[in-house]
Amino acid sequence: KAGVTQTPRYLIKTRGQQVTLSCSPISGHRSVSWYQQTPGQGLQFLFEYFSETQRNKGNFPGRFSGRQFSNSRSEMNVSTLELGDSALYLCASSRWGAKNEQYFGPGTRLTVT
Amino acid sequence: DQQVKQNSPSLSVQEGRISILNCDYTNSMFDYFLWYKKYPAEGPTFLISISSIKDKNEDGRFTVFLNKSAKHLSLHIVPSQPGDSAVYFCAASTGSARQLTFGSGTQLTVLP
Numbered sequence: 132k133a134g135v136t137q138t139p140r141y142l143i144k145t146r147g148q149q150v151t152l153s154c155s156p157i158s159g160h161r162s163v164s165w166y167q168q169t170p171g172q173g174l175q176f177l178f179e180y181f182s183e184t185q186r187n188k189g190n191f192p193g194r195f196s197g198r199q200f201s202n203s204r205s206e207m208n209v210s211t212l213e214l215g216d217s218a219l220y221l222c223a224s225s226r227w228g229a230k231n232e233q234y235f236g237p238g239t240r241l242t243v244t
Numbered sequence: 245d246q247q248v249k250q251n252s253p254s255l256s257v258q259e260g261r262i263s264i265l266n267c268d269y270t271n272s273m274f275d276y277f278l279w280y281k282k283y284p285a286e287g288p289t290f291l292i293s294i295s296s297i298k299d300k301n302e303d304g305r306f307t308v309f310l311n312k313s314a315k316h317l318s319l320h321i322v323p324s325q326p327g328d329s330a331v332y333f334c335a336a337s338t339g340s341a342r343q344l345t346f347g348s349g350t351q352l353t354v355l356p
Contacts (some may be wrong), residue, residue, distance in 0.1 A: 225342065231278070
């Protein structure tokens with residue numbers, strides 16, 4: 132079974148630009164969550180989608196947004212990029228159920244210059 | 245306010261011995277706990293989990309212990325192997341919320 136895939140793997144953007152990251156979950160997984168990892172703040176939850184609906188959102192500004200499609204694939208968008216948005220963005224998928232075992236993709240390394 | 249804490253940034257263990265990684269939490273609403281292993285430039289890999297209704301869960305060389313009264317969990321790896329060298333994160337969640345709250349990680353080095 133294929134794991135979680137994320138594209139692109141690496142991205143360099145300039146301050147003020149916007150970026151869209153993509154995530155394809157494990158087949159059969161309908162919940163997709165996004166996390167940001169930085170050296171200073173560690174792994175932090177961004178938001179979670181299930182059935183094309185955002186179910187939960189972390190403490191990030193409105194510049195961070197996402198969506199989920201009917202095939203469970205998800206995208207996240209960051210507008211008006213800031214230097215501090217440089218991070219590893221991780222997508223995780225899971226089955227909807229009692230066990231919250233989330234399986235992560237390899238991440239997208241975003242560098243903002 | 246760190247709700248999940250891993251107070252040891254690093255741990256070195258000899259190959260074949262036991263590795264014990266510790267994690268403390270402050271939020272008594274957490275009811276599901278997980279351990280992940282992470283190599284550089286890769287996403288975290290799920291290792292093992294435990295529900296708050298249990299105090300122990302075992303999977304091969306990995307055992308997780310949960311002490312709810314102390315709000316403490318630990319991951320035991322026996323025997324430790326050089327390939328286990330990685331950063332280990334504990335994570336917790338509440339109820340049906342899928343949000344995972346992560347600790348800061350512990351770098352485990354297994355010496356041959």
